[in-house]
Amino acid sequence: MAKTNPGRFFEDYKLGQVIAHAVPRTLSGGERALYHALYPARHALYSSDDFARACGLPAAPLDDMIAFHTVFGKTVPDVSLNAVANLGYAEGRFLMPVYPGDTLRSESEVIGLKQNSNGKSGVVYVRTRGLNQRAEVVLEYMRWVMVRKRDPEAAAPDTVIPALADVVDPGDLMIPPGLDFSGYDFTLAGEPHRWGDYEPGETIDHVDGVTIEEAEHMIATRLWQNTAKVHFDATFRPDGQRLIYGGHVISMARALSFNGLANAQMIVGLNGGAHANPCFSGDTVKAWSEVLDKAETDAPGVGAIRLRLVAVKGDAEPFALKGTDGKYSPDVLLDLDYWALMPR
Template structure:
């Protein structure tokens, strides 16, 4: 019997199955530096230890999405090594800031299975939880992924599709202990816009674009120890291309959103997300945001904005999310719904 890991196929999963993923990963200041080298991020809290301390966060946390990528990468060898595509996210909460020196470990529970009608693939739903070295939950989330079957003749399992919340309620948003925006330094942060300056329905064109490259997205994916074959091996896809990791697009779009949302300092939760089309090296991506909701929080000086972050292949000045048929418009790569914490 081979000692190597071929990954799990659709028929290897069972509802209720719990998987403890290898390998624990310690976050370092080097991770922060490499993240900043790959993505044009300029948010003040993860960029400046002095700024983070001034709002009650000492030591300075790393970007929430860095913690998400690391924790997500742990799940790939067991959940999505044989995936066709990662389809969506829901109910993601960033429970506490992750700081250099924290070690993240991830486990997942299979909460749903549904074979596709053609019988060659199926959708696997998992709830994943990342804990730190003290056993505290750092973040948790649900995702669903389309996975190949090993044997197309294998019997389909009973379909179980979990009921998931459309949005993390404002009352359930995790707020970092000690967070205080009452003496917020708007000059250091880079923009004057605060909670009350944003209106529901407002759209913000983030203007700038970034062209994706193979070396950068493969470096990022290796940094998160994500072993999915489609990101590295040109023989893993029929068209001979490397698929850009969806998280790479999320982080790039989030970094681009600084222009217009510089004070959306912390991501508290991801309500929903979908990679609506594949991204490849050579694609130039842009981003825009829409304000979906606003909410007060109990933390001093802190409000929450519910934002839709959209990444597009090529410039879309019209900022259309869907076409006349209700499908995602051509060129839309990412549709992400999240809560961000901003100064009031």
């Protein structure tokens, strides 16, 4: 009797199925140190306990994307071990900060299924929640994944495509209790630009770039306990290349956005996202942002800003996103729409 886990294939998913993912993880300062070593992350709220306390928090939380990657990584053996590609995200909300010592686990519900016309794969839609040791939901998001079929002759399920909101309503964004930017120290944060200095339609070239290294991306992907075969096994793809984990590109682009958006401190909403083209070792990642919207909050000195973060290959023209055919430029790696909190 086989004891190894081959992963789920498309025909193994059922609408309404709830999957409790294995291996809860207690996070520590070690994850922060490795995260800041892998990415040029410099946002002050996540770097300094003193800065965070001056902003009304008990200490510096772990970077939002540490929580995201940890929760996401738990889902891979059950959701995307046999994935062809991770296609997109929607309705993501970061509901409370995660601190060293917190233990995170994940659970997912299948909310949609659609077999592809080739009959060899299908798209699985899931709603994932990350919970801490007190069973409090720290973040939730939807994602959809293209997954191989085990048997191409297996009957197709009824097609169900969930209706997903284009944008998380600003009123549904969760502001951490006590957060107060009224005495925010712009000198320590690294830039003087506040919420009122940004306008919808404004674009920002983040200037800097980082060349992706094979070893670093595999360290990062192992750090989040992501076991997807396409990231490690060079025989799994016809071209013999290991696909860079999309979350690695997200964190790299988010860190690069510090130059121009140093005060976009906390990610609180994930409106949508697409991994537009694959990223491979040797690609140089650069980033640009577009301001999409702004919203006031009830927290003292705190505003919400909606940003489009685009990661591109290094020689791409800034601010070029799609061609006249409506398809992404081949140089675009990531198109991410998110809400962040910024001092007003």
